Amino acid sequence: MKSNFRKTKDLSLKVLYIMGVLIAIAPLVSVLWTVVREGYGALTPTFFTNTPAPVGEVGGGIAHAIIGSFVVVGLASIVAIPWGIILGIARSEFPKTITDNILGFAIDLFMSIPTLLIGLFAYGLIVMRMRTFSAWSGAFALMLIMVPLITKTTEEMLKQVPLTVREAGLALGLPRWKVILRIILPGSIGAVSSGVLLALARISGETAPLLFTAFGMRTFSQSLSEPIATLPVQIYTYSISPYDEWRSQSWGAALVLVMLALVVNGVTRALIGSRTRGKK
Amino acid sequence: MKHRQDILFKNSLGLLSWAFIAVLVAMILSLLHMSGLAWEKIGFSFFTTSHWNPVKHQYGVAAFAWATLVTSLLALLISTPLSLAVAVSVTELMKKRAGRVFGFFVDMLAAIPSVVYGLWGIFVLVPLMRTQVQPWLFENLGWIGIFSEVPYGVGILTASIVLAIMILPTMSSLLREVFQTIPLTQKEAALGLGATKTEMIYLSVVKSSKSSIVAAMVLGLARALGETMAVTMVIGNRNDWMKSIFSPAQTMASLIANEYVEATHDLHLSALALVGVTLLMISSVIQLVFRAIYARGRK
Amino acid sequence: MKHRVVTLIRIVINYLFAVGLVAHANADSGLRMHGAGSTFVYPLFSKWFSVYQKERDQTLINYQSIGSGGGIRQLIDGTVDFGATDIPMNEEQLKKASREVYHFPVTMGAVVVTYSVAELTSELRLTPQVIADIFLGKIVKWNAPEIVALNPGLALPARYITVVHRSDGSGTTAVFAEFLSKTNPEWKEKVGTGTALQWPTGLGGKGNEGVTGLIKSLKDTIGYVELTFALSQKLPVALVKNPEGEWIKPSLESVLVAAANMLRTIPDDFRFTITAAQGSGSYPISGMSFYLLDSRLKREKLEKWNESLKLLRWMLGAGQEYSQALHYARIPKPLSEKMLRRLTDLEKVRK
Numbered sequence: 001m002k003s004n005f006r007k008t009k010d011l012s013l014k015v016l017y018i019m020g021v022l023i024a025i026a027p028l029v030s031v032l033w034t035v036v037r038e039g040y041g042a043l044t045p046t047f048f049t050n051t052p053a054p055v056g057e058v059g060g061g062i063a064h065a066i067i068g069s070f071v072v073v074g075l076a077s078i079v080a081i082p083w084g085i086i087l088g089i090a091r092s093e094f095p096k097t098i099t100d101n102i103l104g105f106a107i108d109l110f111m112s113i114p115t116l117l118i119g120l121f122a123y124g125l126i127v128m129r130m131r132t133f134s135a136w137s138g139a140f141a142l143m144l145i146m147v148p149l150i151t152k153t154t155e156e157m158l159k160q161v162p163l164t165v166r167e168a169g170l171a172l173g174l175p176r177w178k179v180i181l182r183i184i185l186p187g188s189i190g191a192v193s194s195g196v197l198l199a200l201a202r203i204s205g206e207t208a209p210l211l212f213t214a215f216g217m218r219t220f221s222q223s224l225s226e227p228i229a230t231l232p233v234q235i236y237t238y239s240i241s242p243y244d245e246w247r248s249q250s251w252g253a254a255l256v257l258v259m260l261a262l263v264v265n266g267v268t269r270a271l272i273g274s275r276t277r278g279k280k
Numbered sequence: 281m282k283h284r285q286d287i288l289f290k291n292s293l294g295l296l297s298w299a300f301i302a303v304l305v306a307m308i309l310s311l312l313h314m315s316g317l318a319w320e321k322i323g324f325s326f327f328t329t330s331h332w333n334p335v336k337h338q339y340g341v342a343a344f345a346w347a348t349l350v351t352s353l354l355a356l357l358i359s360t361p362l363s364l365a366v367a368v369s370v371t372e373l374m375k376k377r378a379g380r381v382f383g384f385f386v387d388m389l390a391a392i393p394s395v396v397y398g399l400w401g402i403f404v405l406v407p408l409m410r411t412q413v414q415p416w417l418f419e420n421l422g423w424i425g426i427f428s429e430v431p432y433g434v435g436i437l438t439a440s441i442v443l444a445i446m447i448l449p450t451m452s453s454l455l456r457e458v459f460q461t462i463p464l465t466q467k468e469a470a471l472g473l474g475a476t477k478t479e480m481i482y483l484s485v486v487k488s489s490k491s492s493i494v495a496a497m498v499l500g501l502a503r504a505l506g507e508t509m510a511v512t513m514v515i516g517n518r519n520d521w522m523k524s525i526f527s528p529a530q531t532m533a534s535l536i537a538n539e540y541v542e543a544t545h546d547l548h549l550s551a552l553a554l555v556g557v558t559l560l561m562i563s564s565v566i567q568l569v570f571r572a573i574y575a576r577g578r579k
Numbered sequence: 580m581k582h583r584v585v586t587l588i589r590i591v592i593n594y595l596f597a598v599g600l601v602a603h604a605n606a607d608s609g610l611r612m613h614g615a616g617s618t619f620v621y622p623l624f625s626k627w628f629s630v631y632q633k634e635r636d637q638t639l640i641n642y643q644s645i646g647s648g649g650g651i652r653q654l655i656d657g658t659v660d661f662g663a664t665d666i667p668m669n670e671e672q673l674k675k676a677s678r679e680v681y682h683f684p685v686t687m688g689a690v691v692v693t694y695s696v697a698e699l700t701s702e703l704r705l706t707p708q709v710i711a712d713i714f715l716g717k718i719v720k721w722n723a724p725e726i727v728a729l730n731p732g733l734a735l736p737a738r739y740i741t742v743v744h745r746s747d748g749s750g751t752t753a754v755f756a757e758f759l760s761k762t763n764p765e766w767k768e769k770v771g772t773g774t775a776l777q778w779p780t781g782l783g784g785k786g787n788e789g790v791t792g793l794i795k796s797l798k799d800t801i802g803y804v805e806l807t808f809a810l811s812q813k814l815p816v817a818l819v820k821n822p823e824g825e826w827i828k829p830s831l832e833s834v835l836v837a838a839a840n841m842l843r844t845i846p847d848d849f850r851f852t853i854t855a856a857q858g859s860g861s862y863p864i865s866g867m868s869f870y871l872l873d874s875r876l877k878r879e880k881l882e883k884w885n886e887s888l889k890l891l892r893w894m895l896g897a898g899q900e901y902s903q904a905l906h907y908a909r910i911p912k913p914l915s916e917k918m919l920r921r922l923t924d925l926e927k928v929r930k
Contacts, residue, residue: 006476020364032392035392054629057629067595087297105567108563113563116508117307117311175286211541218642335772402793517784517785518778543648543775
């Protein structure tokens with residue numbers, strides 16, 4: 001049936017795709033491998049339970065930074081996830097209005113602002129007023145970085161929902177908001193959450209906006225209104241030090257960060273997967 | 281009744297949209313406010329000259345703006361086909377489970393802090409570029425002219441490659457999710473008509489997701505324009521015009537990252553804020569161009 | 580699958596709880612002070628503050644290395660309780676602070692010229708003039724007659740020199756540039772002194788680790804880093820000719836000598852630098868790091884002010900014992916005595 005030429009074309013294109021994947025994946029594997037190789041040695045049990053030790057003393061850990069990252073990223077998500085998804089809905093369901101045009105432009109523009117400048121904005125707005133660095137200000141900066149990322153992916157996912165689904169809902173006599181929130185959004189929850197998770201992963205690795213907001217801390221913080229340690233800042237501080245001991249801990253902390261992202265991601269996906277599967 | 285609820289719904293979405301826009305406006309205003317001093321002292325020549333001397337307080341952004349454009353677009357050029365290949369393979373060519381695990385793995389690389397990408401760049405990529413890639417390109421393609429430079433290993437191309445790697449997870453993830461939502465019927469229709477697998481991929485997957493591909497490119501480009509830490513490590517940080525794609529250079533974002541933290545002089549700080557404003561202006565022009573291309577493509 | 584997920588969640592939650600409990604149990608109601616600034620002093624400070632917290636009262640001192648300039652800015656903005664910097668604050672910065680900021684040099688270091696040339700087996704010798712010419716881009720090859728004349732026994736290759744400098748604003752650059760400005764009029768006129776410069780030539784690396792990375796992964800390079808960095812990373816260092824005409828190897832001792840030789844000219848506010856120090860045995864690219872004591876604390880947070888004075892006493896006394904092991908130079912005795920007298924004055928004013 002199919003001509004020889006088309007078969008060869010098919011095959012060579014497939015080879016091309018696979019080659020593309022290999023080229024794309026080689027550096028990613030190399031980065032991951034470097035992190036594992038350099039960081040593996042630092043992963044002792046105390047690394048997860050202790051706070052930092054000075055150079056030359058054993059038993060330093062990053063427990064405070066792990067907790068801190070959870071706190072700051074968690075605070076940021078509480079606002080950013082709903083806000084981002086809502087903006088995504090606004091863009092996909094009410095397109096081509098003036099609001100939509102301006103919002104779309106704002107979202108795209110916002111993503112290209114260096115995150116350091118977003119941190120400085122949070123510094124001027126919160127840190128200068130409170131006269132202290134705080135978890136709040138760090139979370140605020142991360143939240144601003146997160147919203148456009150979520151909006152962008154949510155918008156793209158919701159746009160993929162076929163028109164027929166919307167029409168079917170409306171034909172049933174449901175109000176539009178119900179169609180959106182009860183049918184369209186749950187229908188693409190898997191795809192939307194994958195965008196949210198990506199945004200989460202992305203902001204958990206941000207250093208620059210936290211330097212002037214969450215700052216850093218030598219131990220556990222006692223309130224959200226004082227400086228707080230986070231993994232990326234800890235990684236940064238250790239990576240610029242002259243001592244191999246600390247540098248190795250810096251890679252170790254990077255490995256922990258990737259592993260945490262993996263766990264959070266895997267768990268969420270499994271939960272959503274089992275829920276949607278249960279429904280069907 | 282139904283109608284009223286819908287209006288309420290729509291209005292609250294509008295309110296939240298404008299709240300976000302207001303944040304952006306506030307940021308831009310505060311940047312403009314901070315850069316006021318530099319604008320007053322330096323004026324328009326800030327955009328046309330390329331001196332950057334914090335000691336003598338001469339500031340010009342032209343060379344950095346150019347380098348920013350080149351690195352970001354180059355990164356996009358590398359990353360777009362690769363992320364397309366990844367997304368297509370994960371959704372169409374691989375077994376379902378393998379594809380899921382693989383996609384998941386690629387996504388996770390977005391969590392690696394850019395400092396780590398930067399360090400990887402210095403210790404793995406730079407030596408490779410210097411000893412293998414650059415001499416090879418110079419020998420075989422040197423006549424083109426854009427490859428001629430002393431092989432440092434750091435520079436525009438190295439920075440673009442690191443950027444491409446960093447934006448790849450984000451871009452491929454978006455594309456993958458979009459491809460996954462394409463209805464099976466659409467694909468089967470193509471196959472039913474006798475299309476080969478790759479023809480089907482082109483006709484029913486890639487072609488019908490054009491707008492999402494543009495969206496992914498905008499997403500990747502935005503990240504590339506604003507990326508600081510990793511670029512700073514591998515671009516060579518030379519405050520001068522680039523001569524070839526191997527030249528050490530400096531992007532606007534890396535300049536801000538390099539100098540903002542340590543700067544204490546008012547004019548210096550203000551000039552760096554003005555670099556931020558320039559970056560935003562360039563970014564908006566690029567967004568508008570992308571929009572125009574997209575709108576034209578649809579007609 | 581589902582079972583595994585539940586187990587995973589449980590592990591994560593249990594971990595968070597356990598660590599949270601430990602944190603809660605260790606929570607102290609003691610004083611918490613926050614400081615920011617110089618990256619150079621960070622390892623020493625983290626040792627000091629850890630020991631201080633254990634030995635003395637439960638005061639927790641949190642120091643973050645965001646860079647000297649950053650520390651000065653945060654101090655002026657009043658977001659931190661103290662700062663640390665590798666170069667003293669200038670008049671303009673003090674005016675902006677519009678209050679007294681006391682400088683206390685608490686430790687010392689040096690900037691060293693390091694390089695990577697395969698053929699070189701023994702140490703390179705360089706004069707300030709040659710260093711300036713290399714970084715100005717006037718000497719471009721390793722076998723230039725100026726370098727050969729200083730190093731007759733060395734096999735210097737006929738290859739180009741790749742200059743590596745710091746790209747980020749940094750106290751290290753300021754010390755290096757100040758040394759060159761003092762010794763070379765051409766440098767002073769063309770480039771000058773500052774934390775960030777317009778470099779006539781070369782590549783920029785971010786941070787000491789960026790410069791070290793470039794020097795190691797490229798060939799035929801020359802650059803400058805902190806002495807602590809060179810010592811811990813075992814980098815080759817160049818001997819530099821000091822104003823007395825002696826060849827000095829950078830070391831903790833020759834830095835101490837440089838400071839000791841400057842003692843007669845120290846101003847009362849302790850804002851001084853020790854580059855190109857006169858006197859025998861002093862390494863010419865040495866630098867001091869200052870603890871910045873904010874007089875605002877006296878008015879607004881008296882408890883922290885008192886604690887700062889106690890801390891400074893400890894740093895200048897018992898604290899100095901920890902310097903050597905971490906590759907920091909001690910403060911010369913006469914200088915610390917002078918500072919202790921200043922501390923006594925400050926304590927008196929309080930009463």
